Amino acid sequence: MSNSDHDHDHDHDHPHKPMVDEITDFEVLEIALRELCIEKGLFTADEHRVFTEYAEQIGPTPAARLVAKAWLDPEFKKLAQTDAIAASKAVGVDWLDPTGFGAPSDFVAFKILEDTPTLHHVIVCALCSCYPRPILGNSPEWYRTPNYRRRIVRWPRQVLSEFGLQLSEGVEVRVEDSNQKHRFMVMPMRPSGTEGWTEDQLAEIITRDCLIGVALPKPGVTNNVTPLVRPAIRGVTA
């Protein structure tokens, strides 16, 4: 209902609820701070643009590609295990980008955790939201929540089962709490039913959730576990 309809119902001077479409407190604060930084010469508008372009192009595609390559090429798999930073270059990710010393919050220390028939990894940052952004993009909202962080370190099997992943007693569950400068990603096992598949076909089933360790790759499954998406008020424009 429009504002005038609303007024019609209430002729006392009760304060109106702010309209959803007004500029938010967060937008005001971000704009004010950015303007002051540029005016003070802390950084230039150009530098801000360069980093924005970097931030807009990161996503899980290179990470999936890296794992698919490792599944197909034992030599590359060895490189992924011993020097994940070098292996990232093969899928177009230079961890020194875009500053020459990396994305500052992500550092240049990356490890790939290989699952085996008796070992399953899952990652978390129980202290904040450390995540291998340069190769996996921004973390999903649930990964950052206190809820996931509180529980995965203590009740990993229960949390994994909430994602639909039941692991048998014979599989060691190893939680990797990435709370310092290392960033981690899981290399799941190649599932059966993918014999003869190309790198492209394999990459499609290596979802972001598989690389976090809350799901396993499965032929025919190309989506992340939860379909729930909370819409933005004024989202990032593509």
Next chain:
Amino acid sequence: MVTAAERAEQIALVSRLKTFYPEVAEWPTPDEITHDHWLAYMKTPHDVGGELDYPHPYENKEEEEWELMTYVLCEVLAWRGIWVSEERRRIGNVDVGRSIYLGVPYYSRWLWSVGRILIEKKYIDWAELTDRLAEVKKRYPGALNGRRPEAQPKFAGDGSAVKRNKHHIRAVGVGDPQVFAGTAGKAKFKLGDRVRVRDLPAMFYTRTPEYVRGAEGVIAELAYESPAPEDETWDREDAKSEWFYIVRFRQSDLWDNYTGPNNDTLQTELPERWLEAINV
């Protein structure tokens, strides 16, 4: 423009925030506070691992434009040597206190940390920020009707005399933590050593979670050399480097009544200062 009624309503809202133990009054006298309560208040609020909680639905979220811009703002400030990311983590995740930590959106704390650092390090003053907030708000009266708010800096400042850290120059072409390689001396522990996490009374900042304090584990990897976050967070460029280790714990050692199989494990990374040898 704020009315007395609106002021009263906002104060009533703040007063509903519950931040103290129900069994103890607000502003307790020293004899009313136990050691455990003191530790609980002093605990860094970002350290949530193992806290009791019930299953929530796992949700994705579309990113707001201001959230992306906030991430970029923080990273560009680090790129240009105004801070290192560890300063941001303390200010936005710990210094905010528990009610803000749990009460406001994730990226709004990143944003809060930018305002705090700029004022604290004297790049801007309180009035500059406050006036600018009012000014930006005034540019967009009423509904936006599809318009997108935009930053409109009045001019581009001269950055040549701006005080910056050495790190943003030294690490270029090398990376962090690579820039600290060879600066920590000999590592105290080696692969396979059994260690115990020291139970230190950590105040103000740490990244050693409470759930491993006092627990025994095994060195799974010598990770790298770096100043500890307990120093980096205070912008101490003179801080000495130390070795970091990935330590492996058995879940059944970490948690009382761990219900999973005996061989489930957890690994986390810890700086040398937090570890002591276990003499077998």
